[in-house]
Amino acid sequence: MGTVSGPYTGGPSGPAGGQPGAVPGEQTGPTLGAPPQPGPQVVPADPHTHGPAESGTAPDQAGTTLLQGISQLVTNDPAVGEGPLGLIGDAAVVLDGDRVVWVGPRVSAPAADRALDLGQRAVLPGWVDSHSHLVFAGDRAAEFTARMAGRPYEAGGIGTTVAATRGVERTELLRLARLRVDEMVRGGTTTIETKTGYGLTVPDETTSAAVAAESGVDVVTFLGAHVVPPEFDGDPQGYLDLVCGPMLQAVARYVQFLDVFCEDGAFDGAQTRRVLAAGQRAGLGLKVHGNQLREGEGVRLAVEHGAVSVDHCTYLSDRDVDALAGSTTVATLLPACDLSTRQPPAPGRLLVDAGARIALASNCNPGSSYTSSMNLVVALGVLQCGLTAEEAVQAATTGGAAALRLPDVGFLAPGARADLHVLDAPSYEYLAYRVGMPLTRAVWRRGARVV
Numbered sequence: 001m002g003t004v005s006g007p008y009t010g011g012p013s014g015p016a017g018g019q020p021g022a023v024p025g026e027q028t029g030p031t032l033g034a035p036p037q038p039g040p041q042v043v044p045a046d047p048h049t050h051g052p053a054e055s056g057t058a059p060d061q062a063g064t065t066l067l068q069g070i071s072q073l074v075t076n077d078p079a080v081g082e083g084p085l086g087l088i089g090d091a092a093v094v095l096d097g098d099r100v101v102w103v104g105p106r107v108s109a110p111a112a113d114r115a116l117d118l119g120q121r122a123v124l125p126g127w128v129d130s131h132s133h134l135v136f137a138g139d140r141a142a143e144f145t146a147r148m149a150g151r152p153y154e155a156g157g158i159g160t161t162v163a164a165t166r167g168v169e170r171t172e173l174l175r176l177a178r179l180r181v182d183e184m185v186r187g188g189t190t191t192i193e194t195k196t197g198y199g200l201t202v203p204d205e206t207t208s209a210a211v212a213a214e215s216g217v218d219v220v221t222f223l224g225a226h227v228v229p230p231e232f233d234g235d236p237q238g239y240l241d242l243v244c245g246p247m248l249q250a251v252a253r254y255v256q257f258l259d260v261f262c263e264d265g266a267f268d269g270a271q272t273r274r275v276l277a278a279g280q281r282a283g284l285g286l287k288v289h290g291n292q293l294r295e296g297e298g299v300r301l302a303v304e305h306g307a308v309s310v311d312h313c314t315y316l317s318d319r320d321v322d323a324l325a326g327s328t329t330v331a332t333l334l335p336a337c338d339l340s341t342r343q344p345p346a347p348g349r350l351l352v353d354a355g356a357r358i359a360l361a362s363n364c365n366p367g368s369s370y371t372s373s374m375n376l377v378v379a380l381g382v383l384q385c386g387l388t389a390e391e392a393v394q395a396a397t398t399g400g401a402a403a404l405r406l407p408d409v410g411f412l413a414p415g416a417r418a419d420l421h422v423l424d425a426p427s428y429e430y431l432a433y434r435v436g437m438p439l440t441r442a443v444w445r446r447g448a449r450v451v
């Protein structure tokens with residue numbers, strides 16, 4: 001597969017440290033080299049299915065593939081490896097089609113139809129980014145610049161993106177969304193949730209949902225209750241009649257979750273309840289944007305309604321932390337957003353110590369967090385939110401999977417989706433230790449090598 005570009009040599013755990021498996025002449029197959037060309041292929045999903053979009057890629061070749069030369073395999077399965085991350089040193093993985101069929105020590109690996117040596121690099125499950133907003137047009141660089149000059153972030157800036165998104169053709173919106181999906185995959189993200197929320201009319205939200213379902217993401221969320229659009233200024237109830245009625249009905253076939261922005265400048269507690277109740281009636285999973293800019297009702301309403309996640313959680317009261325710890329609702333932290341809006345980091349340490357389940361996600365959107373780098377998000381989870389590297393990796397893999405209720409992603413063991421992230425580093429700790437460095441070396445998504 002492509003040109004040989006050699007083993008990882010950047011640290012003491014590389015081949016120079018004496019680990020076996022990557023010495024030229026000992027390889028049983030090709031060495032990790034250049035990624036396939038052209039870039040990630042995105043197969044359009046069938047927009048008429050109700051389940052997760054069948055998007056992404058098809059496996060490259062029939063038969064099994066043995067990946068070896070893995071200095072450290074993060075399985076996230078304590079039954080197959082050491083500690084909570086289920087670590088296996090000098091490991092191997094066997095893929096068959098879009099599934100993992102075997103993981104374990106290299107010396108015990110079964111025979112496969114082909115083998116590839118990864119040059120003593122760490123392999124993780126692909127990132128599960130459970131919160132993004134990829135379907136939009138335009139940018140808000142000027143707003144960002146003004147914010148850096150001292151203007152505070154406000155929910156109302158979303159209106160700028162709504163106007164730009166309404167102003168472009170569906171084909172352009174799809175092109176932009178696909179570019180953003182490709183960007184995410186190139187950063188090691190293999191499971192992607194994205195939301196509507198920049199259309200805010202029945203036809204524009206329907207287009208956004210259909211575009212999202214076709215864009216190559218795994219999960220689509222309806223966020224009609226993002227802000228009150230200008231044509232309903234002063235009449236939030238009138239807008240919610242639309243959101244909870246015809247708009248929800250029109251998007252339902254494309255989406256798996258419903259989300260609501262519970263915040264000053266967006267929707268208050270009573271309005272949030274109304275939206276969540278409509279989502280429940282429609283049989284959708286529930287999510288809440290809550291407690292981003294100040295303490296509020298978002299977290300408690302999410303827990304009360306059995307929401308699968310409440311996202312942001314930047315400002316939490318003791319009561320909020322207790323409510324999360326005693327619930328199945330995942331607290332999804334968005335530290336790149338906190339950074340970009342100059343908010344304090346979400347209290348990850350406090351939540352984990354209290355026993356709450358957390359996820360880390362990018363919140364990639366043009367206003368408050370225009371990055372989809374989960375490598376950065378994981379580093380910020382450690383450097384800003386007080387998590388250990390182990391906790392941050394879990395939050396960005398199994399945590400994200402829990403926040404999307406996806407049973408077959410976020411871990412690497414037999415039966416898991418063949419989503420792998422190869423780091424140009426010997427271990428996962430390097431993600432925070434070498435923050436900002438280009439550590440994504442190769443990516444498999446649904447069994448196909450895409451980077």
Ligand SMILES: [Zn+2]
Binds near residue numbers: 131133365
């Ligand atoms: Zn968001």
